[in-house]
Amino acid sequence: MSGEPRPRALPVLLPVLLPPRPPAPPRLRLRPHHGVALGLAMLLAAQAAPAQAPSGAAPLPALDVLIKWAPLLLTGFAFNIAISLLAMLLGTAAGLWLGLALLAETRALRGVAWLATQVFRNAPWLVLLFFVMFLVPFQVTVFGLRIPLPDWVKATGGFALPVMANVAEIVRGAVRSIPTTQWEAAEALAFTRRQTMWRIILPQCLKRMLPPWMNLYALVAMATVQASIVGVSEMLTLTAQVHAAEGGRPELFAPLYGFALICFFLYCYPIDRWTARLERRFHVA
Amino acid sequence: MSGIPDWFQRLYDTTGFNLTVFYDPYDWGRYVAGLRMTLLLSVSTILISLVLGALGALLQGGPSRLLRGLVHGFVVVFRNTPPLVQIFFFYFGLGTLLPATQTASGLREPLLSNVQWAIVSLSLFAAAFNVEIFRSGIEAVPRTTVEAAEALGYTRAKAYLHVVLPLALRICLPALNNNLINLLKTTTLAYAIAVPETLYAVKQIWSESQNVLEMMLVLLATYGILVGILVWLMHRWERALRIPGYGR
Numbered sequence: 307m308s309g310e311p312r313p314r315a316l317p318v319l320l321p322v323l324l325p326p327r328p329p330a331p332p333r334l335r336l337r338p339h340h341g342v343a344l345g346l347a348m349l350l351a352a353q354a355a356p357a358q359a360p361s362g363a364a365p366l367p368a369l370d371v372l373i374k375w376a377p378l379l380l381t382g383f384a385f386n387i388a389i390s391l392l393a394m395l396l397g398t399a400a401g402l403w404l405g406l407a408l409l410a411e412t413r414a415l416r417g418v419a420w421l422a423t424q425v426f427r428n429a430p431w432l433v434l435l436f437f438v439m440f441l442v443p444f445q446v447t448v449f450g451l452r453i454p455l456p457d458w459v460k461a462t463g464g465f466a467l468p469v470m471a472n473v474a475e476i477v478r479g480a481v482r483s484i485p486t487t488q489w490e491a492a493e494a495l496a497f498t499r500r501q502t503m504w505r506i507i508l509p510q511c512l513k514r515m516l517p518p519w520m521n522l523y524a525l526v527a528m529a530t531v532q533a534s535i536v537g538v539s540e541m542l543t544l545t546a547q548v549h550a551a552e553g554g555r556p557e558l559f560a561p562l563y564g565f566a567l568i569c570f571f572l573y574c575y576p577i578d579r580w581t582a583r584l585e586r587r588f589h590v591a
Numbered sequence: 592m593s594g595i596p597d598w599f600q601r602l603y604d605t606t607g608f609n610l611t612v613f614y615d616p617y618d619w620g621r622y623v624a625g626l627r628m629t630l631l632l633s634v635s636t637i638l639i640s641l642v643l644g645a646l647g648a649l650l651q652g653g654p655s656r657l658l659r660g661l662v663h664g665f666v667v668v669f670r671n672t673p674p675l676v677q678i679f680f681f682y683f684g685l686g687t688l689l690p691a692t693q694t695a696s697g698l699r700e701p702l703l704s705n706v707q708w709a710i711v712s713l714s715l716f717a718a719a720f721n722v723e724i725f726r727s728g729i730e731a732v733p734r735t736t737v738e739a740a741e742a743l744g745y746t747r748a749k750a751y752l753h754v755v756l757p758l759a760l761r762i763c764l765p766a767l768n769n770n771l772i773n774l775l776k777t778t779t780l781a782y783a784i785a786v787p788e789t790l791y792a793v794k795q796i797w798s799e800s801q802n803v804l805e806m807m808l809v810l811l812a813t814y815g816i817l818v819g820i821l822v823w824l825m826h827r828w829e830r831a832l833r834i835p836g837y838g839r
Contacts, residue, residue: 424815425811425815428772428776428814428815428818428819428822429776429811429814429815430776430777430778430779430790430814431776431779432779432780432782432790433779433790433810433811433814436790436794436807436810437807437811440803440807441803441804441807524671528671528672528673528674529673530673531673531675531676532673532675532780534675534783535675535782535783542675542676542679556687556688557687557688559680559683559684559687559688560680560684560685560688562684563676563679563680563683563684564680564684566676566679566680567668567672567676567677567680570671570672570673570676571668571671571672574671574672575667575671578667578670578671
């Protein structure tokens with residue numbers, strides 16, 4: 307240490323010497339209308355592009371193309387939402403049982419459940435989607451009754467698998483976060499293990515599971531576009547088809563895929579904000 | 592070493608379980624090339640996203656209101672849109688708008704190849720999450736610790752570098768861990784723009800050899816092992832950096 311004198315006050319004195327610090331400026335919060343503004347800016351930027359394009363057959367400007375095809379694209383988007391809701395429903399129902407199996411007292415059951423959870427949680431969603439799409443037949447025969455399985459049903463199953471594993475982990479984490487005294491009190495009141503789980507522990511877990519569960523739902527909603535890779539006609543597949551139908555002009559790529567981005571943003575962002583709010587409210591110290 | 596291919600060839604001849612990758616040198620080559628591409632994608636996107644995430648977190652704590660707003664907007668947009676659409680948007684949308692050169696044979700050669708676009712878009716996607724993770728880590732460092740550092744005569748920058756950052760890194764490591772594992776899984780999306788990574792290579796193999804089930808199992812095992820290695824490394828790092836007195 308050189309004995310060089312400090313030119314300014316010791317930092318520890320700063321809070322005393324300095325005038326009181328003004329409160330931190332509010333954090334900039336993006337609202338959905340910012341997303342819309344962003345999208346419009348993108349569209350306007352895209353409007354400029356056709357000016358440079360060779361105007362052979364006077365192609366429609368990007369905005370008109372979008373307006374023309376928006377109903378079809380939005381139908382595709384609704385299909386995405388439907389797939390995500392269905393996958394979430396299936397995955398949650400299965401994941402609850404898998405999560406309970408993770409907490410089972412039987413060692414073998416716990417082991418099997420652990421393996422299933424790890425496999426389906428760690429495999430990429432796209433790989434699981436391929437797994438279901440290619441290995442499940444397009445129709446099954448039950449007691450001579452032929453049930454066709456269209457590709458979107460299979461895709462739903464493909465998304466339900468990772469949802470199941472993640473829900474299982476959410477359930478396990480929430481149950482683990484309940485104080486041990488709750489178990490002991492229930493035991494003292496002569497509840498059986500099953501009663502304790504269903505009547506005492508799980509109801510308390512519900513609100514703790516809600517934020518991560520909603521987070522997972524936003525992920526599933528965003529993952530549904532992966533179904534376009536295996537040919538399900540959801541929004542992204544339709545976007546590619548619309549692009550081809552409009553002559554495959556390269557300047558249309560940005561507005562068309564930008565439109566898809568905006569749709570998902572407008573759907574997922576409110577979920578994200580709501581999740582953050584619930585997380586703060588249900589924060590477990 | 593010819594025992595292994597022979598064994599798998601015999602397995603196919605006797606049971607019909609056709610693991611071509613283990614006895615056909617051509618398929619093996621494709622599989623390894625795919626694996627190498629997955630590793631390239633993962634390692635480069637992990638590194639770039641960490642750098643971008645740290646930079647973003649630094650700007651978020653910075654004085655400039657405009658930069659803070661921009662970073663926040665970036666995070667919000669990239670977190671709430673599907674990564675696949677981001678990849679398409681970057682590769683098809685921006686890739687075609689950028690200037691391109693022509694190869695000797697007159698083909699259009701874009702400024703960035705599909706592999707490079709995949710790295711760019713996946714890095715940005717993961718960086719958006721990393722910004723939030725790093726920021727929450729920095730915010731979780733107790734005020735009192737910073738004050739204690741100041742009382743010891745640390746300047747603001749020195750306190751940040753020697754006290755806040757090391758603590759923040761340790762605090763946010765579990766979340767970072769999750770995000771990096773997620774990123775490794777997200778690299779499969781590069782399949783959609785024909786980046787020849789593992790999924791792509793395996794798909795090529797099974798569509799030629801008609802051994803979908805076998806290759807699916809190889810694929811699942813591959814990702815299981817890759818994720819396992821990353822989890823193991825990160826957990827070791829987490830344990831090595833554990834703060835005494837925090838957690839269990």
